[in-house]
Amino acid sequence: MSDLDELEKKRKEAITKELEDLDLKKSQIDSLTESIKSIMKKPEEKEKLHELEETITDVNCKVLEANTDTFSLYKKHVIPTFITSADLNKLMDTEGIGNIVTVDERFNVTQTDRSITVTKGESFAVKVSSLIKDKECKLVATLTSSSGEESTTDVKYYGNGEYRIRSSCNFEGDWKMKITAADEHVRGSTVNVKVEKLGLVRTIGKISDYIKGSHLVSDVISETNECMLVSTISKEILRFNQSGSFVDKLLMPQGTNVHRMHRMSDGNIVYSDINNCAVMCDEKLNTIRTFGENTLQNPCGLDVDEVKRVLYVADEKNHCVFKFNIDNMTMLGKIGSEGTNAGQLKYPYDVAITKEENIVVADAGNNRIQLFTVNGKKAKVIIGHGDENGKVVHPYCITVDADDNFIISSKHKVQLFDKNGVFMRRIDHKHDGLQLPLGSAVISFHRPRRLAVANHGANNIKLFNY
Incomplete structure (x- = not known):
């Protein structure tokens, strides 16, 4: 019984160490993933993408080296192939994958303003917060009805990273407000605006x-x-x-x-x-x-x-x-x-x-x-x-x-x-x-x-x- 207890103790210590190693490697992968997401917005950084590819391959090898067959399957189906291009939309069309919609995560439409109801002619404001407290980082907003009518929008910066987009709708029905920054959709766009009668x-x-x-x-x-x-x-x-x-x-x-x-x-x-x-x-x-x-x-x-x-x-x-x-x-x-x-x-x-x-x-x-x-x-x-x-x-x-x-x-x-x-x-x-x-x-x-x-x-x- 004493020998068995000793063996059990060693087994638990070994498992604990393995789990700690896996946690460390998982943290490395998570960090690399976030870096890749950031760089994918700048595909011109080709050399850094290849460096990350080599690093993530090395990490995966260490994690899965105990099972060669599993690693081979994993590499075949999971490891991404990095293709750099100055025009991502053109590349996606060429590869037959579809269009990319990019999201500028520096800006965020207030959750309660992502779907709103107003009355015809009523002035309303959509709030957008920004991580960049610079009034020069301007937003562009387009408000369009389901039948194609457009309404003017007024974007103002109020300081401390807060924008407000003011507008009104002169027709009842469903409208959509698209908000972009540097031609990229911000998080929370498109805003759905339902217009009811007075x-x-x-x-x-x-x-x-x-x-x-x-x-x-x-x-x-x-x-x-x-x-x-x-x-x-x-x-x-x-x-x-x-x-x-x-x-x-x-x-x-x-x-x-x-x-x-x-x-x-x-x-x-x-x-x-x-x-x-x-x-x-x-x-x-x-x-x-x-x-x-x-x-x-x-x-x-x-x-x-x-x-x-x-x-x-x-x-x-x-x-x-x-x-x-x-x-x-x-x-x-x-x-x-x-x-x-x-x-x-x-x-x-x-x-x-x-x-x-x-x-x-x-x-x-x-x-x-x-x-x-x-x-x-x-x-x-x-x-x-x-x-x-x-x-x-x-x-x-x-x-x-x-x-x-x-x-x-x-x-x-x-x-x-x-x-x-x-x-x-x-x-x-x-x-x-x-x-x-x-x-x-x-x-x-x-x-x-x-x-x-x-x-x-x-x-x-x-x-x-x-």
């Missing part, structure tokens, strides 16, 4: 198909799992995915009538109940806190300043916006009073907080949008009364998007304004069938941005690209 994308049929009774849709909010929640001025909340398919139904406590909703960053939901209060609940709709039970008369739209921990609630009957501490439920004051002057309100229906922490109010009774400073003392009308584009009639909802733009839903249309109230464009079209759009939410902040609108009068949900 405006109405889909209508989710009548809400009455999913809920008993005559309840009408009143609001919609985005959910973290790429779904949206729809309130119906009842205890029932409907869940749809972003493609418009019904997922399930959620039930609030008996006697609850959810009017408008706001989802916080921690997943909690604050909603206004037409039974004269505002409620915070968790993701499973369990009540956490209740606000303004003895103060609110007809709470509508609401928003939360999560940094300052303040809840804002627009109250139609009280003609003002109430402020509550979101943690201890105490009332902090109110903004506005009944009237028609600047700073006064009449039947306010919604409130929103901007990134600059200003308060924007849908002053429905006065047919205007007012902006109040953080403390609520200074106010100005930023969007006035009128049926033409850039004006509002009975504004019901204010949604602030990622760019701090305002999306205003009013009597029969939805419009996009910048943060100063300057009209940008109408999101819907005249014949899209909007009737009293009470609530809206951006349900996709990626390209293209998509807006869901609670179309109260027709009792459905409209989805728009904007």
Whole structure:
């Protein structure tokens, strides 16, 4: 037994040494392979290619010398024959192999930008990183549609090895962006660009198909799992995915009538109940806190300043916006009073907080949008009364998007304004069938941005690209 143990020990030591030798030789081969890949891009370096051929042959001989037959077979089928040529494409055609597509690995298209979706006419940027931090190393980008139309591209270097290629497409359909550096494709090229139409994308049929009774849709909010929640001025909340398919139904406590909703960053939901209060609940709709039970008369739209921990609630009957501490439920004051002057309100229906922490109010009774400073003392009308584009009639909802733009839903249309109230464009079209759009939410902040609108009068949900 002692002799056997000694033999076993020697055998293991011999195997370990052989494995170490093989690892060393494998590292040599890997290093040579990387050198060959680099030099293949410069076939004019003929002498160095032959030197590498001799070196790799020598390494292979050492690895396989114990088995002559195996080495002979390996040499016959594996060892490459190096053919140098100044024109690789011509050589490949001559040999009948095909064309070579070279890739300049010094440049790399950002993974998320290798396949993108945009809307017609929307400006977009493709990011390319470079190992060479030299603004003279310029890229060339060509954007072409499936039918052959071309769109101009603008390549700019932003320093630190980052390029951005900006463009837009004026036709719907599939486009391809080819990006080259010194006539070589960069890694990640070709970029696939899908172009969708602006405006109405889909209508989710009548809400009455999913809920008993005559309840009408009143609001919609985005959910973290790429779904949206729809309130119906009842205890029932409907869940749809972003493609418009019904997922399930959620039930609030008996006697609850959810009017408008706001989802916080921690997943909690604050909603206004037409039974004269505002409620915070968790993701499973369990009540956490209740606000303004003895103060609110007809709470509508609401928003939360999560940094300052303040809840804002627009109250139609009280003609003002109430402020509550979101943690201890105490009332902090109110903004506005009944009237028609600047700073006064009449039947306010919604409130929103901007990134600059200003308060924007849908002053429905006065047919205007007012902006109040953080403390609520200074106010100005930023969007006035009128049926033409850039004006509002009975504004019901204010949604602030990622760019701090305002999306205003009013009597029969939805419009996009910048943060100063300057009209940008109408999101819907005249014949899209909007009737009293009470609530809206951006349900996709990626390209293209998509807006869901609670179309109260027709009792459905409209989805728009904007």
